[in-house]
Amino acid sequence: MKRLFTILAMITAVFSVIISVLPISNLAILPAIVALIFTALAFYISKKTGEVKKIIQFIFLLTILALSLSAYKAIFTSTEVTNTNELKNKEKESKEKAIEELEELELDDINLE
Amino acid sequence: MKYLFILLLVLTSISVNAQNNAFSSGEKLTYVASYNMSSILTDIAQVTMETSDAKTSKATLMRLKCTATTYSKWDTFFKIVDLYESYVNPKNLTPYLYKRDIKEGNYSKFMKYTFDQKTNTIKSIQRKGLKAEENKTFSIKSGTKDIVSSLYNIRLFDYKSMSIGSIKSFIIVFDREEIKGQITYLGKETISTNIGKKECYKLAISSSEKVLQGKNNNLLWLTADENKIIVYGKFKIPVGNGELKIKSAEGLKN
Numbered sequence: 301m302k303r304l305f306t307i308l309a310m311i312t313a314v315f316s317v318i319i320s321v322l323p324i325s326n327l328a329i330l331p332a333i334v335a336l337i338f339t340a341l342a343f344y345i346s347k348k349t350g351e352v353k354k355i356i357q358f359i360f361l362l363t364i365l366a367l368s369l370s371a372y373k374a375i376f377t378s379t380e381v382t383n384t385n386e387l388k389n390k391e392k393e394s395k396e397k398a399i400e401e402l403e404e405l406e407l408d409d410i411n412l413e
Numbered sequence: 414m415k416y417l418f419i420l421l422l423v424l425t426s427i428s429v430n431a432q433n434n435a436f437s438s439g440e441k442l443t444y445v446a447s448y449n450m451s452s453i454l455t456d457i458a459q460v461t462m463e464t465s466d467a468k469t470s471k472a473t474l475m476r477l478k479c480t481a482t483t484y485s486k487w488d489t490f491f492k493i494v495d496l497y498e499s500y501v502n503p504k505n506l507t508p509y510l511y512k513r514d515i516k517e518g519n520y521s522k523f524m525k526y527t528f529d530q531k532t533n534t535i536k537s538i539q540r541k542g543l544k545a546e547e548n549k550t551f552s553i554k555s556g557t558k559d560i561v562s563s564l565y566n567i568r569l570f571d572y573k574s575m576s577i578g579s580i581k582s583f584i585i586v587f588d589r590e591e592i593k594g595q596i597t598y599l600g601k602e603t604i605s606t607n608i609g610k611k612e613c614y615k616l617a618i619s620s621s622e623k624v625l626q627g628k629n630n631n632l633l634w635l636t637a638d639e640n641k642i643i644v645y646g647k648f649k650i651p652v653g654n655g656e657l658k659i660k661s662a663e664g665l666k667n
Contacts, residue, residue: 324450327450
């Protein structure tokens with residue numbers, strides 16, 4: 301049982317670290333919570349049976365690292381669009397072409413008033 | 414019976430050719446599009462809706478422009494640069510030219526419709542990636558609009574006179590196919606937004622296609638004033654749930 305919880309805690313902790321470095325970092329909280337639960341269970345069983353292995357402490361640290369990283373990104377990383385040149389050029393070109401195309405249409409009889 | 418029929422006809426024509434008192438050129442609405450995963454929202458893209466004049470030698474049309482661009486943090490993984498435009502009659506939003514130029518990751522597509530409102534036909538041009546241009550002319554039903562002008566047209570409906578549960582139907586042409594859209598008025602609701610606390614008209618949108626899933630899963634909140642701007646949207650799409658929240662509003666008409 302102790303081994304199973306340790307393995308599950310390790311897997312979820314690694315997952316949370318991977319997710320925390322991706323743009324979806326705020327989703328790292330889900331595997332991190334699961335990892336903390338499994339780590340706590342593994343720690344509790346280990347303490348009952350005797351020696352607490354170093355790996356459990358390592359998994360705990362890994363989970364805290366993932367949580368800290370996602371919290372830092374959530375607070376200090378601003379969500380903004382920086383590269384707008386591509387879109388601006390696209391918009392400008394498109395409007396110029398559109399005006400040319402609209403000139404070819406019969407718009408005389410449109411009631412715009 | 415004859416008078417009733419004439420009255421119905423007049424009322425129908427009024428609702429089809431609703432007058433534009435909600436917005437004018439120079440309006441810019443900015444939104445944040447988020448993806449909902451296990452109740453945790455992740456901001457994905459910035460969406461803008463902008464109106465401006467498009468002057469030709471014969472007339473001044475209105476350019477309705479919608480753009481979607483991913484936030485910088487996503488650009489290395491999946492970059493989106495989408496541009497949707499519609500050139501319409503500013504009075505009743507009848508479209509004359511529609512363009513869709515999208516780039517999503519490695520996928521790109523260009524679509525252009527030139528509307529002939531006299532014959533109810535569309536001349537379309539489609540380009541997908543590096544494939545050759547594809548031209549097609551097809552007929553549409555009277556009153557059919559492209560997706561951009563349809564989105565703006567929602568703001569022209571008179572919700573004040575609508576009772577809860579009232580339905581408005583419209584036809585959208587998308588990917589050279591006509592899709593039946595429907596809006597159900599669900600009543601008024603006050604919600605908190607980035608531009609303040611707003612009393613809103615709550616609407617449910619559904620379509621004949623499977624793009625929008627469920628009957629009351631796709632909701633829109635429009636301010637219950639003369640501007641009727643979209644301040645919040647909730648959508649259920651095949652790949653999950655999405656949200657659209659207003660960030661800023663400039664150049665409002667009223």
